[in-house]
């Protein structure tokens with residue numbers, strides 16, 4: 197009897213790294229660390245249980261050290277593993293587990309499981325999707341301890357000896373680090389989002405990845421033929437002959453396209469009528485400067501500094517911050533580096549400082565509000581930034597300014613930080629451009645008065661859309677309403693651009709809106725001076741800019757502003773620029 201025909205099916209996830217690969221699935225086993233039994237211990241047994249736990253942590257650390265030592269040079273992101281080492285020492289994870297074993301007399305696996313589930317709920321309640329995904333780091337670290345406790349070896353990714361696509365519930369950065377590019381074509385996972393570390397690493401390795409598929413490990417069997425389309429976030433399981441032919445074709449087209457845009461990424465982003473734009477990069481980690489350079493970034497338009505405040509018991513010292521900033525500034529010199537001050541609900545960033553819960557954290561003590569309440573923490577960072585500014589071109593950017601008095605207070609503190617450095621005779625530079633993020637609707641309304649206090653505005657559409665349209669940026673139930681082309685948003689962006697021109701200050705955009713090709717005519721026509729985005733998108737956006745002219749873009753803006761819906765704006769853009777954009781981008 198012949199085998200029943202296998203049906204093609206399509207899974208939809210989140211594209212984490214672009215590209216297309218076609219190959220056999222390889223399911224990565226989690227090794228049964230999810231099922232944990234509880235049992236009680238007494239007397240001396242408690243002490244030896246604690247020692248067993250300590251030994252498992254020590255082994256996890258040794259494993260990470262070995263992986264770091266053996267990581268390929270080009271995988272700069274190996275430093276992510278250093279944060280895992282720090283997590284292994286964290287009081288909240290390490291100390292708390294020991295405390296539970298001791299106080300409740302339970303086994304180490306059970307205590308660890310409880311601690312991790314508490315930590316998860318702390319991270320899950322965070323407003324920032326980037327921070328939310330740090331819950332995954334906790335999961336990866338605890339999985340490795342758990343494996344050592346229950347005595348199962350982790351799947352050895354480095355030992356895979358066939359050309360395959362990895363299919364996993366989740367891949368830890370440690371596992372991703374072991375990917376051998378000659379064997380692993382790409383990977384897909386059930387968990388993870390756009391900003392998960394695994395995605396960041398896939399981008400660094402330049403292999404296609406789709407994450408957040410929810411049920412990939414149940415829908416796909418070992419050896420199934422799959423197509424991973426990292427450009428659209430689609431995975432096709434058991435593709436039919438026509439799908440295979442179609443995707444082989446798309447794959448080779450995409451590869452040609454990438455070679456083309458990368459070759460020209462160092463060219464200027466100049467429109468056909470001679471207007472030059474700076475196309476800058478958004479980074480979260482100092483090590484990303486390598487990608488910024490490779491992708492032809494004209495500088496760093498947004499350096500998110502939150503990362504250094506996470507996964508640790510204490511705030512970083514001025515020296516530590518200074519060293520990190522200086523590295524970035526020196527590597528990028530003479531190009532600009534825009535350092536954004538801490539944008540976080542600090543009490544949650546440094547979890548053991550937690551003193552209260554916020555019912556509505558997105559509207560709470562976040563970013564600049566937190567810094568103004570904690571001037572010492574803020575001044576430490578300001579001093580580090582001013583000191584780093586002595587080593588290259590630095591601009592400082594303040595997040596979530598919603599009122600004039602805030603920028604006045606901020607500037608006073610900046611002056612105080614500079615004065616203290618002067619007194620101490622430390623090298624610093626106070627002649628740096630000062631900017632604010634425009635990401636709260638009230639800042640749009642009073643942009644004219646804010647402009648008097650700063651050198652530039654940087655429009656943060658990620659939050660501006662969330663606050664203006666009242667849509668939680670991390671809530672998938674309202675994700676379809678999150679529309680950058682909504683008439684309310686484009687009018688706001690226009691208003692900010694007009695005020696900036698009027699007041700003679702720079703106007704930049706560093707929200708994700710700037711990384712989408714079909715938004716570019718609008719942004720060009722409104723007169724943005726600079727766009728900043730994830731490094732990967734830079735070559736494509738530079739090419740788009742080179743294909744457009746400002747005059748046409750300006751008349752497009754006039755028409756677009758008459759539209760009443762996001763759809764209407766999109767259709768207008770497609771009719772006017774669809775042909776040009778499809779010639780220069782990959783769609």
Ligand code: PEP
Pocket residue numbers: 498500539635655656657658659660706707708
């Ligand atoms: C934004 O809000 O658009 C932005 C760039 O900042 P973040 O995504 O870090 O909030």
Ligand code: MG
Pocket residue numbers: 595635656658659
């Ligand atoms: Mg923001």
